[in-house]
Amino acid sequence: MGFPFYKLKNLVMKKIKYLLSLSITILTFGCAALKNNNPGKLTNILASINLVDMEDDKVQVNISPLNIDKDEIVFYIPQIVPGTYEYSNFGRFVENLQAFNKKGALLPLKSIDKNSWKISNATTLSKVSYMVNDTFDGPDGGNEIYPMGGTNFKKDETFLLNLHSMVGYFEGMKEIPYRLSIKSPKNLKAFTSLPFISKSDSLDVFLAKRYFHIIDNPILYSVPNAISFDLEKIKVGLAIYSPSGVHKAESYQPAIEKMMIAQKNFLGEANNTSSYDILLHLMDMDDLQYFGGVMGALEHHTSTTVVFVDQMNPEELTQSLVDVVSHEFFHTLTPLNIHSKEIHNFEYNTPLMSKHLWMYEGTTEYFANLFQINQGLIDEQNFYNRILEKLNYSKRYDDKMSFTEMSSGIVDEPFQTNYGNVYQKGALINMCLDIIIREQSGGEHGILWVMQNLAKRYGTEKPFNDDELIDEIISMTYPEVGNFFKTHVEGKTPIDYMDYFNKVGLTMGDTEVKLRSILFKDNQNLFFTPKPNNEGIVQYVVDGLNTTIDLMGVKVGDVLVGLNNKMLPEIKQENSDKINAVLTPSFMWDDKTKFSITVMRNDEMITLKGVTGSPSVKVSGVVNDSEASEEVKILRKSWLKN
Numbered sequence: 001m002g003f004p005f006y007k008l009k010n011l012v013m014k015k016i017k018y019l020l021s022l023s024i025t026i027l028t029f030g031c032a033a034l035k036n037n038n039p040g041k042l043t044n045i046l047a048s049i050n051l052v053d054m055e056d057d058k059v060q061v062n063i064s065p066l067n068i069d070k071d072e073i074v075f076y077i078p079q080i081v082p083g084t085y086e087y088s089n090f091g092r093f094v095e096n097l098q099a100f101n102k103k104g105a106l107l108p109l110k111s112i113d114k115n116s117w118k119i120s121n122a123t124t125l126s127k128v129s130y131m132v133n134d135t136f137d138g139p140d141g142g143n144e145i146y147p148m149g150g151t152n153f154k155k156d157e158t159f160l161l162n163l164h165s166m167v168g169y170f171e172g173m174k175e176i177p178y179r180l181s182i183k184s185p186k187n188l189k190a191f192t193s194l195p196f197i198s199k200s201d202s203l204d205v206f207l208a209k210r211y212f213h214i215i216d217n218p219i220l221y222s223v224p225n226a227i228s229f230d231l232e233k234i235k236v237g238l239a240i241y242s243p244s245g246v247h248k249a250e251s252y253q254p255a256i257e258k259m260m261i262a263q264k265n266f267l268g269e270a271n272n273t274s275s276y277d278i279l280l281h282l283m284d285m286d287d288l289q290y291f292g293g294v295m296g297a298l299e300h301h302t303s304t305t306v307v308f309v310d311q312m313n314p315e316e317l318t319q320s321l322v323d324v325v326s327h328e329f330f331h332t333l334t335p336l337n338i339h340s341k342e343i344h345n346f347e348y349n350t351p352l353m354s355k356h357l358w359m360y361e362g363t364t365e366y367f368a369n370l371f372q373i374n375q376g377l378i379d380e381q382n383f384y385n386r387i388l389e390k391l392n393y394s395k396r397y398d399d400k401m402s403f404t405e406m407s408s409g410i411v412d413e414p415f416q417t418n419y420g421n422v423y424q425k426g427a428l429i430n431m432c433l434d435i436i437i438r439e440q441s442g443g444e445h446g447i448l449w450v451m452q453n454l455a456k457r458y459g460t461e462k463p464f465n466d467d468e469l470i471d472e473i474i475s476m477t478y479p480e481v482g483n484f485f486k487t488h489v490e491g492k493t494p495i496d497y498m499d500y501f502n503k504v505g506l507t508m509g510d511t512e513v514k515l516r517s518i519l520f521k522d523n524q525n526l527f528f529t530p531k532p533n534n535e536g537i538v539q540y541v542v543d544g545l546n547t548t549i550d551l552m553g554v555k556v557g558d559v560l561v562g563l564n565n566k567m568l569p570e571i572k573q574e575n576s577d578k579i580n581a582v583l584t585p586s587f588m589w590d591d592k593t594k595f596s597i598t599v600m601r602n603d604e605m606i607t608l609k610g611v612t613g614s615p616s617v618k619v620s621g622v623v624n625d626s627e628a629s630e631e632v633k634i635l636r637k638s639w640l641k642n
Helices: 211-215 249-270 285-290 314-330 357-374 380-394 403-408 416-422 425-440 447-457 466-476 479-489 497-503 547-552 573-588 630-641
Strands: 005-009 012-016 045-055 058-064 073-076 094-101 109-113 116-119 125-133 152-154 158-161 178-183 189-192 196-199 203-208 219-222 226-230 235-241 275-283 296-299 303-309 506-514 528-532 538-542 559-563 594-601 604-611 616-624
Touching (some): 094 109, 094 116, 116 125, 189 275, 249 314, 314 357, 357 403, 357 630, 380 616, 403 416, 403 479, 425 479, 425 497, 425 630, 447 466, 466 479
Parallel strands (some): 045 178
Antiparallel strands (some): 058 125, 073 116, 094 125, 158 219, 189 219, 196 203, 528 538
16 A cells, blocks of 8 residues: 555554555646547547536546447446555445446446446447545545545545546456546646646546556646656656645655655666656545544555645645655555566456565565665664664564465455554565675675566566565575575564664664654553543543653643643543544644643643643664674665665
């Protein structure tokens, strides 16, 4: 999926990895429609979307197939799409689906399940027509759909279009080109990586080589707020929808440019991306509550869609963009470039999953952190703290589960519950592989070298065989790599990370860790925990401090009752949204924000005031070993800097 997002629920901050994609382009691609040598016969599937004449916050979609030579055909809306790793059942957002013959009469059709319909008398089929709800406020709550992979319709203001929830496909026709026409409000412009055939104030026409390219290219319609720039043979675009109008695209160009230069330098010859678009859709805080605090991104081949909150301060938004887009951009290496046949020939309604989430998400997340120390964007201790955070967070999942088995069964339980570990232990697996290869090669090679070589052998249109990848990696590296895969990736034996830390001269020691929010006592746990008192009433009991709340005078044993004069409700599942409404705004504060905390202490209610500052905590963490040999120090340098 895309980048890890944060979700505050049941008083636990759960880091989950996402999947997102970004799409923005200021330039018109010089792409023409496929030639039609027989004007009487269609060569493209025709799809149209009407964003102007909306009904009840729904938009109309029409799909016309090529000529059909059988009596029955099935029309599908995807159940699942690449990068999401869970069933979404996008067909539940479709209403009043009808099939028409060439004379405009209705054809018989039968709903097979939420995502598929069987059409009779299909040889006469002219089009399928239906209405689509947006996933931001659609049926069944909609919040099961990650916002970065969903749709948002705000008439005459903005449209976030992840087309997998809008445009369907006909049985046996996924490889046919699509010609997509979108009628849009005159004040809004389309930003996407999908090639234009033509565009005007009210009608845009796009061409997709096959159905996959429809769903691989999201579109953002908004009042123009975009920039594009050239970056060493790559065209980068950033388009932003900001409800308040506060966030301007040009303000974020320096950070994006610095990050992507560093990524390109890190990837070296493995980078073959000529364009990349970032579609940033900012939602109001109320929408964040609706989605349970979920934010993040979903990857695509040449773009990513990113969803954050409009109320974020510019500094926080900048750092969040850097973190999430760096992860998504590395997806251009895997799985968008290096991937198995299961990914390449993805079945949207009967999926077969690959064994290699350790690579698709694990390698990507590891590189998203490693490149920052490699390119001097963060210091060594910051990198070690990030590794320790992943190590600690991975303990929340089943550490004895085979990673390849989990990956191939990820859409079902018990594996789905452990999905978040692909961003935690998945990254740590790659760290260990990196250190093994560095040690065996005398510091010359690492896991990046492996990925560079795989990129030469495979590519966007050349997938590998799922069962052969690990053996291939072993053949180009060392037997020790094979032992690690057999024991810790395919096998179920937990990893002793200290063995690998010691190889590069790291040990455990005291260090200071900067926290994401004043709400934390470390980056895994809030500074309070629900506990029953003597009467059995569950309370928010303070059981740890950070530098900010310690300075304010908060004490261990205090009972938290309010934040910024907003009182916390009783701890119940049904109150989770109300709890979020009090707590989550603190994640948007900058280091100069004044705030108050209200606590009960010895039956006395006390309100304490302070300034956020830079909350941190001293912890036992990973640090450089001062007694490491020079040989080990050289290996550590090659790991971090080569």
